[in-house]
Every structure is written in structure tokens, then in C-alpha cells.
Amino acid sequence: MPVGVLALQGSFNEHIAALRRIGVKGVEIRKAEQLDNVSSLIIPGGESTTMAKLAELHNLFPALREFVKMGKPVWGTCAGLIFLANKATGQKEGGQELVGGLDCTVHRNFFGSQIQSFEAEVPVPDLAAKEGGPPSFRAVFIRAPAVLEVGPDVEVLASISIRSTEIVDPSQEAQPDTKVIVAVKQGNLLATAFHPELTIDSRWHSYFVKMSVGNNEIVASSSSSSSYEDQESFLYNKQPKTDLPVYE
């Protein structure tokens, strides 16, 4: 079965292109019944309030919650992390509906607004040990959330050190060198505050695909032409930069 990518809003094209680069077919999910035909699901980054409104409009929440409850692998990136969290803070007035399932609290815009977006090299030793390659990953944080608290079943895959001056939200009282959680795993749920689909490093996608393999056979991407083939231009780091801070 192919990997589903929730395609209401945000970087779903980029996820499908990233899956394609590792030879896996990704399909757009816009209707509840389409979830029956996929082994696993990626909820992309974008704008979680907008995505939630669209999901509500299409009556997707019950099916998404059922998908999570069935134990099928789901990976939320950025806004997708917010979707999966049991609790979110920093929401717009009136809040927003969440899929939930991931036992954590996230802050929606922990690192500030669009202009506080940044890139960093983030060490993720467990994932590098499984997937090979260098120990750290290029991480693109766009108006990124962060995980404030995790439950006992949640494994922290990556955190970054930040100074309090880097936190824009005055309600956050981070002390110098606070560790902020930016990637977690809980059973079949994976969540990252950043956007691996915007980098050329496909190890996060292959890691997620391997989580799905236990459940169902993954369909290989066909070699025929696809509208996703030419989307390499989305990638931020075709040319590796050397001047990035390393967060450890």
C-alpha cells in the first residue's frame, strides 16, 4: 500500500516528492475513505489552524483519529506535530481541533513568527544509527512549534539548546541553554517540529517508511513520469551550507 499524505494545505507536494526520491509511492489524502487505501500517513507542515478548518469542513477528524487509534504509522511535521499532539498552547482564540494521540503538549509558535524561522544542524543519534550517514540532520524550522512536555511513553529523538533571547514568546520562561524538544516518537507516531521534506536528506522518510513496513507492504513508486519529479527546486539545501550552528 502507498503512503498517504494529508493534502489539505501545506507541504504535501514536497513530502510526496521526498517519498518518490526513495522509490516509495505517496498519495494525496483529502477524503476520509482514501485512508482505507494507505498503510501510513504523513501530516505535513503548513498552518495548523487553516488545516484544522479544512479537515473539519471535510469531516476528516473522526477518520484521522481512528487511523491513529488503529496503530497505523503517522508522522506529523511541524503543523502535523501540532495536529498529533494531545494538547497545544499558543492557539488562536477559540482554539483548534486536534487529532491527538501523541501524549505531549506543544507550543504552536514556540520560536516566534515567520521571520524567526531558521535552519540548524540537529544531532539525532538514534535515527543516524538506524539509517547510517552523518549523526546530525539539517533541520528547517519555519514558524516552528516545540514540544513542551512529554508523557512516559514518548521517546525524545531530538532536542536543541537555545538561549532565552532566542525565544520570542514572552510567556515562555526559558533559561539560558534550555533544551527544547523538536522530534519525538511514541509507538507508531513520529513527530518533528521541523521540515525534513525540504532537505535533500531522505533519512527521515526512509525511517518512517520502515515504521510502516511492519504493518503493510509499501508500494514502490512507479518509474513513469510524475508531476512531482521536477520539484527538487523546493529543496532548501541543494548546496550544503557550512556556516550553520550545530545544536547539541
Ligand SMILES: NC(=O)CC[C@H](N)C(=O)O
Ligand atoms: N511550518 C509550520 O508548519 C508552522 C506551523 C505553525 N506554527 C502552525 O501553527 O500551524
